Amino acid sequence: MLAACSGPDRPPADDVAEAFAGALQSRDLSDVPLQAGGSVDPQTQLDEILEPLVGATGKGERAVTVSEIGDVVEADDAVTVPVSLDWRWEVAQGTTWEYSTTADLAYAPPADGGDDEGSWEVVWRPDVLVPDLAPGERVEVERLEPDRADVLDVDDEPLVTERKVWHLGVDKTAVEGLGIESAARELAQLVGLEPNEFFAHVDAQGEKAFVEAITVRDVNPGVDFALEDALEIPGVLAVEDTLELAPYGDFAAPILGRSGDATAEVIKESDGRVREGDVAGLSGLQRQYxxxxxxxxxxxxxxxxxxxxxxxLDGSEEGGGEADEPREVFRVDAVDGTPVRTTLDVDLQTRAEDVLDDVDPASAIVAVRPSTGAVLAAASGPGSGGWSTATLGQYPPGSTFKIVDALAFQRAGLTPDSTVECTDTITVDGRVFSNVPGYPTSALGDVPLSSAFAHSCNTAMIAQRDAVAQSDLASAAAGLGLVDDEAATTSMGVAAFLGSVPAEADGTEHAASMIGQGKVQASPLGMATVAASVVAGEPVAPVLVRSDEEAEASEGAKGAVTGDEAAVLRDLMRGVVTDGSGDVLQDVPGVVGAKTGTAQYGDGSKQHVWMVAIKDDLAVAVFVEDGHRGSDTAGPLMHDFLSGL
Structure with a gap:
C-alpha cells in the first residue's frame, strides 16, 4: 500500500495523488487542484502534448498509476511531497512504451489561519507527462512501416511482388470547361468505361482533382490500348505507382487473391493491427496470410x-544548432514481412489458364507433383466467375472414380485379367443404369476387367457391387488421398476440398457410388491427388503453401495404396490411352496413363466431364462443369496442356 507521511495537521496526500493519476489517464484535469504559473493552461498543454501519443495508439490505450508517494519535504516555507507516476502507452500494435515521471504535490495551508487541515495541490509542469519535457517542447510520433513481403513461386522467385503501374485519369487542372468533358468521354471510351457515367463522376470532383479511370500495369498490361494512346488525349495524366501484383491480372486470382487499401471489414477483423490507409490482403491467400x-x-x-x-534529423531542413534538434526518446524498429512460399509453377499455371481461356462453363486444371505433393498449377477458367473451382469445387467425379473401384477390386481378389460382364444396361432395385451413349459394342459381353476399365463400362463396375461394399470404396478412396478430412486439407496451406465418399450406402446409392455418382463428391484437386497417389504408390497429401515444418508421412495410413497396388492401377490407366477412351493422348510423349469421366446431373441431360492423366512426375486433372463427354470435352484440353511439357 502506498502512503505518505504528511505531518501534523496536514491531510494525507494519497487521495490527490491517485486523483491526479486518474485525471492524466482520462485526460481531464477539471477536478484536480493545480498550481500553474503565468498564463499556462494545464488542460490545453496536456491535450497538445499527449495528442500524438493518443493518435498513435488508435484506441488511445494507456495506463497511469501511482508507484510511490515520497516523504514530505519542507524548505523555504514550502511543503511538498514527490509522487512517482508510471506510464504505459501502447504506441503500436503489440508495442508498449513504459516510463516514469515525477510530480510534486504542494501543501496549501488553510486560508486565514483557520482550523482545517489545508489541502494538497499538484504543481503543474510539462515533465509530469513525458520525462525531461521542457516548456514549449512537444511530442512527435512516427509510425515506421515494414516492407510487405512477396508471395513466392515453387522456385522461390517473386510471384506477387511490387510491380510498376500507371494510374490513368483526367487532370482537371490541365484543361477546363468543355475540355474536361471531352477528356473524360474520350478516355472512358478508350479504356472501356461508360462515357456519360465517367464524365458525371469527373464533373462531381473538385476543380483541381485528378480523377482516375483505370490502373494499368507497366508490364503485361492486359488492355487493348497503349499508354501512349491515352496520353495523346488533352487533359489525361498518367501517375506512376507500384502495387503488389501477380505476373498478370488473372494469374491464379481465386487462390492468390489481391491486396489494396484496407477496408473497414479488414481493419475491424485485425483487432488494431491494420489501420486506415494501410495496404492489406483483401482476399484469398493474401488475406489469409x-x-x-x-x-x-x-x-x-x-x-x-x-x-x-x-x-x-536527416539534414533536409536547417536547424538552429544541436540544441534545436529533436531528440529520440523511444524507438522500436519495424519488422519486415515474411514471404509466403507457394508451390505454383508460373509456366504451368499460365499454360493451364491459357488452355481454359475459351471454355465457357466453370472449369479447372490442377497439376500435382506426385513425388512431393506440390500443387504446381490450380487454374480455374473464366466461367468459374472468380471461384476456385480447382480447389473448392464439389462434383461427382464420374468414371474417374473407377480408379478407386479398381483398387477396391484388387483387394477383393480381382485382377486386370478377371472376367467381368459388360452389358448395355443393369437394373438395381428398379433403377436402370447404362453405359455412356456410343459405348463400343466390341467391348460388351464377358471381357477382362482391363477392357472394362479402358472403355469405362459402367455396368461391369456396378455388377461387382456385392463383392465390394460401400465401406470398401470409402477405404480405397482414402488410400488414394481422396478424403474429407480437415487434417488432409490443412497440408495445403489454403482452404481446399479433396473429396467425400460415404462409408455407408446400399441399393441404388451404392450402385451409383461405383460409377462416381450418387453422394460421391470430388474436386479437381482431389482427383489430381488420386492420380498422384497412383504414381507415388502411397497416398499423396497436396501442398500449395510450403511450410518449413515437414509434413507427416502418409505411410501406414489406414487403407493406404501400396506400391504393388499402384503398379496395377498404372497398367489399367495405360490401357485407357492405348486401347480406350483416352486415346486422344496417344501422341503425347511420356504419358503413363489416364482415365476419363462423365457424370450426369440435373435431369440427366447435362454432364460434368473429367479426365485425369499421369506423365512422368506429374498428375493432372481436367474438369468442365457442362460438357459432352470426358473423352471429347476434357480430353482435348488435357492434350493441349500436356503437349510440349
Missing part, C-alpha cells in the same frame, strides 16, 4: 523543441 506478409509496424517517439522539426 496478411499478418505474415505485412510484418510488424515500428514506432519512434521524439521530443521536438519549440519551432523545431523532425526533418532536421
Amino acid at each position: 496478411d499478418a505474415q506478409l505485412a510484418g510488424t509496424s515500428g514506432v519512434v517517439v521524439r521530443v521536438v523543441p519549440p519551432g523545431g522539426s523532425s526533418e532536421s
Whole structure:
C-alpha cells in the first residue's frame, strides 16, 4: 500500500495523488487542484502534448498509476511531497512504451489561519507527462512501416511482388470547361468505361482533382490500348505507382487473391493491427496470410523543441544548432514481412489458364507433383466467375472414380485379367443404369476387367457391387488421398476440398457410388491427388503453401495404396490411352496413363466431364462443369496442356 507521511495537521496526500493519476489517464484535469504559473493552461498543454501519443495508439490505450508517494519535504516555507507516476502507452500494435515521471504535490495551508487541515495541490509542469519535457517542447510520433513481403513461386522467385503501374485519369487542372468533358468521354471510351457515367463522376470532383479511370500495369498490361494512346488525349495524366501484383491480372486470382487499401471489414477483423490507409490482403491467400506478409509496424517517439522539426534529423531542413534538434526518446524498429512460399509453377499455371481461356462453363486444371505433393498449377477458367473451382469445387467425379473401384477390386481378389460382364444396361432395385451413349459394342459381353476399365463400362463396375461394399470404396478412396478430412486439407496451406465418399450406402446409392455418382463428391484437386497417389504408390497429401515444418508421412495410413497396388492401377490407366477412351493422348510423349469421366446431373441431360492423366512426375486433372463427354470435352484440353511439357 502506498502512503505518505504528511505531518501534523496536514491531510494525507494519497487521495490527490491517485486523483491526479486518474485525471492524466482520462485526460481531464477539471477536478484536480493545480498550481500553474503565468498564463499556462494545464488542460490545453496536456491535450497538445499527449495528442500524438493518443493518435498513435488508435484506441488511445494507456495506463497511469501511482508507484510511490515520497516523504514530505519542507524548505523555504514550502511543503511538498514527490509522487512517482508510471506510464504505459501502447504506441503500436503489440508495442508498449513504459516510463516514469515525477510530480510534486504542494501543501496549501488553510486560508486565514483557520482550523482545517489545508489541502494538497499538484504543481503543474510539462515533465509530469513525458520525462525531461521542457516548456514549449512537444511530442512527435512516427509510425515506421515494414516492407510487405512477396508471395513466392515453387522456385522461390517473386510471384506477387511490387510491380510498376500507371494510374490513368483526367487532370482537371490541365484543361477546363468543355475540355474536361471531352477528356473524360474520350478516355472512358478508350479504356472501356461508360462515357456519360465517367464524365458525371469527373464533373462531381473538385476543380483541381485528378480523377482516375483505370490502373494499368507497366508490364503485361492486359488492355487493348497503349499508354501512349491515352496520353495523346488533352487533359489525361498518367501517375506512376507500384502495387503488389501477380505476373498478370488473372494469374491464379481465386487462390492468390489481391491486396489494396484496407477496408473497414479488414481493419475491424485485425483487432488494431491494420489501420486506415494501410495496404492489406483483401482476399484469398493474401488475406489469409496478411499478418505474415505485412510484418510488424515500428514506432519512434521524439521530443521536438519549440519551432523545431523532425526533418532536421536527416539534414533536409536547417536547424538552429544541436540544441534545436529533436531528440529520440523511444524507438522500436519495424519488422519486415515474411514471404509466403507457394508451390505454383508460373509456366504451368499460365499454360493451364491459357488452355481454359475459351471454355465457357466453370472449369479447372490442377497439376500435382506426385513425388512431393506440390500443387504446381490450380487454374480455374473464366466461367468459374472468380471461384476456385480447382480447389473448392464439389462434383461427382464420374468414371474417374473407377480408379478407386479398381483398387477396391484388387483387394477383393480381382485382377486386370478377371472376367467381368459388360452389358448395355443393369437394373438395381428398379433403377436402370447404362453405359455412356456410343459405348463400343466390341467391348460388351464377358471381357477382362482391363477392357472394362479402358472403355469405362459402367455396368461391369456396378455388377461387382456385392463383392465390394460401400465401406470398401470409402477405404480405397482414402488410400488414394481422396478424403474429407480437415487434417488432409490443412497440408495445403489454403482452404481446399479433396473429396467425400460415404462409408455407408446400399441399393441404388451404392450402385451409383461405383460409377462416381450418387453422394460421391470430388474436386479437381482431389482427383489430381488420386492420380498422384497412383504414381507415388502411397497416398499423396497436396501442398500449395510450403511450410518449413515437414509434413507427416502418409505411410501406414489406414487403407493406404501400396506400391504393388499402384503398379496395377498404372497398367489399367495405360490401357485407357492405348486401347480406350483416352486415346486422344496417344501422341503425347511420356504419358503413363489416364482415365476419363462423365457424370450426369440435373435431369440427366447435362454432364460434368473429367479426365485425369499421369506423365512422368506429374498428375493432372481436367474438369468442365457442362460438357459432352470426358473423352471429347476434357480430353482435348488435357492434350493441349500436356503437349510440349
